[in-house]
Amino acid sequence: MSIDLSKMPKLGFGLMRLPETNGSIDIEHVCKMVDAYMNAGMNYFDTAYVYHGGKSEVAAREALVKRYPRDSFMLATKLPAWEIRKESDIDRIFNEQLERAGVDYFDLYLLHSIEDGNNYEVYEKYDCFSWGMKMKEEGKIKHLGFSYHGSPELLTQVLDKHPETEFVQIQLNYLDRSNPVVRSQKLYDILAERNIPIIVMEPVRGGMLADLGAEINGKFKAKRADKSVASWALRFVGTLPGVMTILSGMSNEEQMADNISTFTDFEPLDDSEMQLIDEITADILKVPQIGCTACKYCTPGCPMKISIPDVFRTVNTLRRYPDDWRAKNFYNGVASRGGRAGDCIGCGQCEGVCPQHLPIIELLKEASGILD
Numbered sequence: 001m002s003i004d005l006s007k008m009p010k011l012g013f014g015l016m017r018l019p020e021t022n023g024s025i026d027i028e029h030v031c032k033m034v035d036a037y038m039n040a041g042m043n044y045f046d047t048a049y050v051y052h053g054g055k056s057e058v059a060a061r062e063a064l065v066k067r068y069p070r071d072s073f074m075l076a077t078k079l080p081a082w083e084i085r086k087e088s089d090i091d092r093i094f095n096e097q098l099e100r101a102g103v104d105y106f107d108l109y110l111l112h113s114i115e116d117g118n119n120y121e122v123y124e125k126y127d128c129f130s131w132g133m134k135m136k137e138e139g140k141i142k143h144l145g146f147s148y149h150g151s152p153e154l155l156t157q158v159l160d161k162h163p164e165t166e167f168v169q170i171q172l173n174y175l176d177r178s179n180p181v182v183r184s185q186k187l188y189d190i191l192a193e194r195n196i197p198i199i200v201m202e203p204v205r206g207g208m209l210a211d212l213g214a215e216i217n218g219k220f221k222a223k224r225a226d227k228s229v230a231s232w233a234l235r236f237v238g239t240l241p242g243v244m245t246i247l248s249g250m251s252n253e254e255q256m257a258d259n260i261s262t263f264t265d266f267e268p269l270d271d272s273e274m275q276l277i278d279e280i281t282a283d284i285l286k287v288p289q290i291g292c293t294a295c296k297y298c299t300p301g302c303p304m305k306i307s308i309p310d311v312f313r314t315v316n317t318l319r320r321y322p323d324d325w326r327a328k329n330f331y332n333g334v335a336s337r338g339g340r341a342g343d344c345i346g347c348g349q350c351e352g353v354c355p356q357h358l359p360i361i362e363l364l365k366e367a368s369g370i371l372d
């Protein structure tokens, strides 16, 4: 049975950037966000085995599963290729996910981060699509799909080989349309042409498109004083045909309230607004930015405890505003809690897991030159 698109809310709650207190997920705070989201009539939650070091699925149990009837929400999670060493690991991980989340089925289940090379090879080696179909037959998964970070060529190949794919999750936002690594537009075109429902991740590019500096923010505000800067990024993807649901990794109630307001009586972008997005994209691209989405896949395994996305955030700010003392203070705070950019020993762990394929070691050398 294919996904009933009428039941999918346009805004999905991504559980990868939940609020934390003293290094642990703040469940009380998450409960308030879940309540606000559910009260707005929306009910799609996206977690993964690896989010928050394995604690995001548990947070879903505490803040959602224990507090709402099972048929009132949809919960999605993902199988991590990089944790699979042998066939039996797949069932072990899946059973652990059911237990962590406190459910006996997942509404949507994804093979996490298919990309050229390692991950896709693992999913094929262990025949994970057939395994997913078996879980569907057993009622433990309602719908099977994958999240995708690879090339357009591989996407076509995977879809040809696996017509059982019911949906695909891709990174899509107005800035990455022309990004030569992400190639969002091409990925979108392939899926739209095949009528495969699209779930969008990183619509605000890890928060970057929520605050673009006074000048660009001002252009958005001059056009629509009533709309937040982040809302433009969400409205852009929400306007595209074929987009089923847009995930936002919300971290506080303010973001939640702003996003709910964007998707309540949703207003697609009109032609003049789309033109403004094109102009602003060109403005942003004048200053090259490190394409880090702050997904934090790279940080748990860093032996030097470098907060890589925070370092890149600082560099991006300084590339645009070289004298910004607040950015330097921010970096010094981050570095005092972990490693400095210059502490990198070049082990390559981070580059192996970065879905944006960033040359992290080289970028940290640049960062160290500016910051250390």
Ligand code: SF4
Pocket (backbone or CB within 6 Å): 301, 302, 303, 304, 305, 306, 308, 343, 344, 345, 346, 347, 348, 349, 350, 351, 360, 361, 364
């Ligand atoms: S290459 Fe550097 S930043 Fe990356 S994991 Fe190793 S030490 Fe950490």
Ligand code: SF4
Pocket (backbone or CB within 6 Å): 291, 292, 293, 294, 295, 296, 297, 298, 299, 308, 309, 353, 354, 355, 356, 357, 358, 360
């Ligand atoms: S460097 Fe890559 S893996 Fe690390 S947070 Fe940024 S995008 Fe994610």
